[in-house]
Amino acid sequence: MQTYDLGAQGLRTLNSSLHALKGQTNMTAWEVINPKGAHAIAAGVDAPVEITVRGSTGYYCAGMNKQATIRIKGSAGPGVAENMMSGTVIIDGDASQYAGATGRGGLLVIKGNASSRCGISMKGIDIVVHGNIGHMSCFMAQSGNVVVLGNAGEALGDSLYEARIFVRGSVKSLGADCIEKEMRDEHYAMVEELLRRGEAEGKAKPEEFRRYGSARKLYTFNIDNAASY
């Protein structure tokens, strides 16, 4: 286990050490202490390592993550796991704005609540939120899955493409072109699998979720839809 004191050793050294792990296999467990809300902790990692951050993080923690499993033992600031490619990011506390934004792959788990714009423009990432998500979540989301055990805020899935959204609780309002859709067997299986991978097994059952997706009416510009854009 490599223990890294962010307060004493600084962010640049941490991130360049983590970036240097590409292709290596012998330093697989890392612990970052004293994060104190610093920005860009463990951003750009591309190695199958386990990183535990003990405390709360600032902007863009685990951004662009590839392969690594990053656990935040606290809350995460704006843009956590932004543009994640693969791997897993697990946050014990809450996540601020645009968690998992533009993510292309991997799994983001938020055990508390996520605030506004969770999964905005996501392109293949899976997101499991144990609590609630804020307004404008999944705005222009293109693909991937979002499972929310709590409630969703205003304008969920506005201008949605092909991402699937599963919400157990209430949805304050749906955004333009986002509609409720039927839960079929394949969706129950999908939710079950995501609950398991998202460390939420036993907290909720697949049949308690409702599915939301795109009505596919705003894909291309149509003058008749001008009022909805």
Place this chain on the structure above:
Amino acid sequence: MCGIVGLFLKDPKLEPHLGAMLTDMLITMTDRGPDSAGIAIYSGAKDGLGKITIQSPHPERDFKDLDGDLHAAIGQPVAMLVKSTHAVLEVPLGQLDAARSALAHLRPDVKVMSAGDSIEIFKEVGLPKDVARRFDLAKMHGTHGIGHTRMATESAVTTMGAHPFSTGPDQCLVHNGSLSNHNGLRRELIRKGMTFETQNDTEVAAAYVSQKLKEGEDLGTALESGLDDLDGFFTFVVGTKNGFGVVRDPIACKPAVMAETDDYVAFGSEYRALVNLPGIETARVWEPEPATVYFWER
């Protein structure tokens, strides 16, 4: 960008440390706003006395013998404490308006930063650490205070364009964001009798809240009205003699984190600003909801 910090103390034992705590928070927010910095601190009222904080680009000239000159003009004793480009004048409470008119006459280049029973405002262009050192902010005590680090967007980088803005007695406001309807609102507020020092959007928001308070609304209601009337991006933190309020616009792009313990309520644009506060590890930490007014009063 801009950075905001705020601290409202519930435990009087922390009052001697308010300046030091706020200064640490302010300096942490330097990279959100390195242009200018300012702080409003409520350091308590002295019986029968009010305070006017003034600023001059030529303090040696303007502050020389100002206490004596003001005493002669209003016929009441005046105490003056000079801190760099600012000075705090203490005058009998009923004489605040008289002292302000006399000031405008005696020292036309002097600007009034704040007036009231308890408030003092210090703000200048420069890095937050330099501004804090210049006014010895870390030594100040008080019940609550608000600080701001500025990255200018809507008006020039000047002392008067720095935050906090104070447009009413014991009131102040700081802002992260930008307003889009401030010119129209400024004209309306001028018609209602408000005066403005700058072309800054935030000064309009401050004057808007002051006007509502003048019309008899409480702070919470005034901020609710602001959600309808102010257009643009904003996270505001507002101070009054007894209270401290927070509101974000409905889109809530501008970041905000709050923490509360039995001893204090704290605000930071980022969690980083709060990490050195006592007991932060066990504090209730949350992100204020959009279009929701929060306020605390003692």
